[in-house]
Amino acid sequence: MNRREFTKAMLACGAAIPFGITRAAGQTRGGTLNTIIQPEPPVLVTALNQQQPTLTLGGKIYEGLLKYDADLKPMPGMAQSWEVSPDGLTYTFKLFPGITFHDGKPMTSEDVVFSCMKLLVETHPRARQNFSRVASAEAPDPLTVVFELKQPFAPFIGCFDCTSAPIVPKHIYDGTDYRKNPENDKAIGTGPFKLKEWVRGSHVHLVRHDGYYLKDEPYLDEIVYRVIPDAASRALALENGTVQLVQWSDVEFYDVQRFKAQKNLEFTTKGYEYFAPHQWLEMNNRIAPMNDKRFRQAVMHLIDREAFSKRVYFGNAKVATGPISSKTRFYDPNVKRYEFSVDKAKALLDDMGLKPGANGKRAEIKYIVPPYSESYQRAGEFFRQSFARVGIDLVLVGTDMAGWAEKVGNWDYEMTQNLLYQLGDPALGVARTYISSNIKKGILFSNTQGYSNPEVDKLFDEAAITLDAAKRQELYSKVQQILVEDVPVAWTLEIEYPIIYDKAFRNIVTTGIGSHETFGSVYKS
Amino acid sequence: MTPLGSAAAIGLQAISRIAQLVAVILVIATFNFVLVRAAPGDPAQVMAGQSGASDPKLLDDLRKEYGLDKPYFVQLVSHLGRIVRLDLGYSYRQRRPVVDLILERLPATLLLTVTAFCLALLIGTALGALAGLAAGSVLDTVFTVLSLVLYATPVFWLGLMLVLVFSVTLGWLPPFGYETINVQLSPIAHALDIMKHMIMPVTSLAAIYLAIYARLMRSSIIEVAQQDFIKTARAKGLSGTRIVVGHMLRNALVPVVTVAGMQAGALVGGAVVIETVFAWPGLGRLTFEALLQRDYPVLLGIFLILSIVVIVLNLLTDLVYRLIDPRMTTGAA
Numbered sequence: 094m095n096r097r098e099f100t101k102a103m104l105a106c107g108a109a110i111p112f113g114i115t116r117a118a119g120q121t122r123g124g125t126l127n128t129i130i131q132p133e134p135p136v137l138v139t140a141l142n143q144q145q146p147t148l149t150l151g152g153k154i155y156e157g158l159l160k161y162d163a164d165l166k167p168m169p170g171m172a173q174s175w176e177v178s179p180d181g182l183t184y185t186f187k188l189f190p191g192i193t194f195h196d197g198k199p200m201t202s203e204d205v206v207f208s209c210m211k212l213l214v215e216t217h218p219r220a221r222q223n224f225s226r227v228a229s230a231e232a233p234d235p236l237t238v239v240f241e242l243k244q245p246f247a248p249f250i251g252c253f254d255c256t257s258a259p260i261v262p263k264h265i266y267d268g269t270d271y272r273k274n275p276e277n278d279k280a281i282g283t284g285p286f287k288l289k290e291w292v293r294g295s296h297v298h299l300v301r302h303d304g305y306y307l308k309d310e311p312y313l314d315e316i317v318y319r320v321i322p323d324a325a326s327r328a329l330a331l332e333n334g335t336v337q338l339v340q341w342s343d344v345e346f347y348d349v350q351r352f353k354a355q356k357n358l359e360f361t362t363k364g365y366e367y368f369a370p371h372q373w374l375e376m377n378n379r380i381a382p383m384n385d386k387r388f389r390q391a392v393m394h395l396i397d398r399e400a401f402s403k404r405v406y407f408g409n410a411k412v413a414t415g416p417i418s419s420k421t422r423f424y425d426p427n428v429k430r431y432e433f434s435v436d437k438a439k440a441l442l443d444d445m446g447l448k449p450g451a452n453g454k455r456a457e458i459k460y461i462v463p464p465y466s467e468s469y470q471r472a473g474e475f476f477r478q479s480f481a482r483v484g485i486d487l488v489l490v491g492t493d494m495a496g497w498a499e500k501v502g503n504w505d506y507e508m509t510q511n512l513l514y515q516l517g518d519p520a521l522g523v524a525r526t527y528i529s530s531n532i533k534k535g536i537l538f539s540n541t542q543g544y545s546n547p548e549v550d551k552l553f554d555e556a557a558i559t560l561d562a563a564k565r566q567e568l569y570s571k572v573q574q575i576l577v578e579d580v581p582v583a584w585t586l587e588i589e590y591p592i593i594y595d596k597a598f599r600n601i602v603t604t605g606i607g608s609h610e611t612f613g614s615v616y617k618s
Numbered sequence: 619m620t621p622l623g624s625a626a627a628i629g630l631q632a633i634s635r636i637a638q639l640v641a642v643i644l645v646i647a648t649f650n651f652v653l654v655r656a657a658p659g660d661p662a663q664v665m666a667g668q669s670g671a672s673d674p675k676l677l678d679d680l681r682k683e684y685g686l687d688k689p690y691f692v693q694l695v696s697h698l699g700r701i702v703r704l705d706l707g708y709s710y711r712q713r714r715p716v717v718d719l720i721l722e723r724l725p726a727t728l729l730l731t732v733t734a735f736c737l738a739l740l741i742g743t744a745l746g747a748l749a750g751l752a753a754g755s756v757l758d759t760v761f762t763v764l765s766l767v768l769y770a771t772p773v774f775w776l777g778l779m780l781v782l783v784f785s786v787t788l789g790w791l792p793p794f795g796y797e798t799i800n801v802q803l804s805p806i807a808h809a810l811d812i813m814k815h816m817i818m819p820v821t822s823l824a825a826i827y828l829a830i831y832a833r834l835m836r837s838s839i840i841e842v843a844q845q846d847f848i849k850t851a852r853a854k855g856l857s858g859t860r861i862v863v864g865h866m867l868r869n870a871l872v873p874v875v876t877v878a879g880m881q882a883g884a885l886v887g888g889a890v891v892i893e894t895v896f897a898w899p900g901l902g903r904l905t906f907e908a909l910l911q912r913d914y915p916v917l918l919g920i921f922l923i924l925s926i927v928v929i930v931l932n933l934l935t936d937l938v939y940r941l942i943d944p945r946m947t948t949g950a951a
Contacts, residue, residue: 136713144665216679293719293722293899294726298800317799326793330794332786333785333786335794537663
């Protein structure tokens, strides 16, 4: 059988999927959605910058070929259908006809090939990793794109949402210095909203793209993203109705509770399934006593993670059981559990010879407090108290973003807290933290703690190229068991960021990427 | 000394100070560069850190683009060379000329700080003078307590309380921003709209400075009132108004002008907090964000401008001294 003779058994085409799953009768045209963007993005082109606010805002301007539902199953994006060859090497996408960029030029398969194979591999680290697996990409006709992989890569179909592979206009970027292209200020995409005005430091004003290819969409006339740097002021803005939507960490966790009770507001933690923020206490495995597995296991025992969730995150988090989030594919709950037990922690520490000295102290460890929000400061305080119970002095060290990035990236730390996105598949968002080949000095979000286990490397590698889901589950279950035994990092919580919005707005959360989505189907009732 | 001779002396002093200014600016520019670069971290790491994904190519590309791959000394020389050419460089993060960014944010900050400064100076000195003239009275006690409270109130807290009362509870004033977004207004309506947005941030920023000037003016007035020349003026039979306006106020203003001159620069520091609380799109916030992002060109550009502003203000303060008190002009004493 020729590789191009596709079977219909693989992932189904978009026509079969009810695209309007989130639609309800009675959508109305018009209306303005005011929301928050914080911190202000440096640029709106998501192909050039992948900070969370850039993705939130740029998601309305730039689209990908696919979307993913809450179970992370692919849905049509700009591709109305797609097929995967049985050997998992050929991916063929059929685009919707009539897609245009905001400057009126048609979007074709040439733009997709250019974006994925030329621009994104230069500017987008995640996309670079994914598309470096492609042997060739072709555009046989304006509405067809064919990717040929060098070898099977199971999660490849999960690499086409608007944050992972945003499509940019070839006619604007080809042959230019992408980062310095003057058109970057115009942010020309295909999304349902286009940039009208960006008053830096104040707001970004998006208006509907009248040439949008999906009938009736977008429903809203405009979206205004307000830059409100102070967390208390952001909470006030939601409270008094200045903004009607907050997402991610726009409001601090201690404010979330009162908004849950505000009658005009809707609260949900859905829409983070793709990112599945996973948090842990990171320990530099190169340095004693963190280089001893028993110490790391003791850390798992000495943190009361239920209390940590309640007191620091006010219940907006779930206890993490291992390296894979329960929201992510191939999660296995049947792993060793580390219940909160100070006695067990002490026994492990005694066993490794880390006994209390004359002053009752076993060790002093420096903990760098990540500077990202007040919750991190509170988390540091919680950990300090937890470690004190077994006679370990955790010394909290403050720094700013640049200082934290440099210290952690260059392995110049003892302990800190970290949070990574799982990106829908362990091969995309989990393996990077544990595989030996990703121990890269100077690089954040790599295997910064320096954990190395050849068996883990082998299992992750094999699972990434295995197509059979059952076999993948088997491999990932095994890797989860090993990692939970080795405890390279002390997993703490699956953070459940809230999306809080005015009940007048509907379809705010329609996919697994939540507020990063295009908002074409959002309407005001 | 004749008035003409006095003016010439002031002019000579001004020229001498301007020559010093140029030298000082270059020294400051070098010092700023060294200081800013001494902080840990670099912009490429910060950007990668916020993206949640990083690899060696991204960091190499960004460092090359920013010129951070060149030796430190070459970067310093390049920085000073740009200043001589009056070029403030290019923002790493926003990928735009620094001068554009500063000019874009400067009007909002000037509007906020100059208004707050003028209000604080005028009201503060007036209240301080009244309190000083009525030293020991109930009025003086009320002013003193009030100014102490204002002085001790954190700027951000006052700002948030004003928002809570006047925006959330009463709904009288807009809580954030510089203007109403997304509406078409006539020029007059637009000006009124901006003024309405200014009320709370200006009040918050002015409060602490108002308290400082009031307290300073009060003690200065009390001190001047006990001077011999005031007694002489009274003995000469001058009217109370003439003594106060012509003798007391003029002399009492000297320390206030000194402090005001020094604090004009510090106002920008206060503006960082107020601009953050009120989402005011000004220079203070740009500075703070550039610091967090290690956006060196923006930071150095702002520091340079602020240094120049402070130097010029000190120069003006010196000149104002001489206008207030001719004895301070060289050779006049």
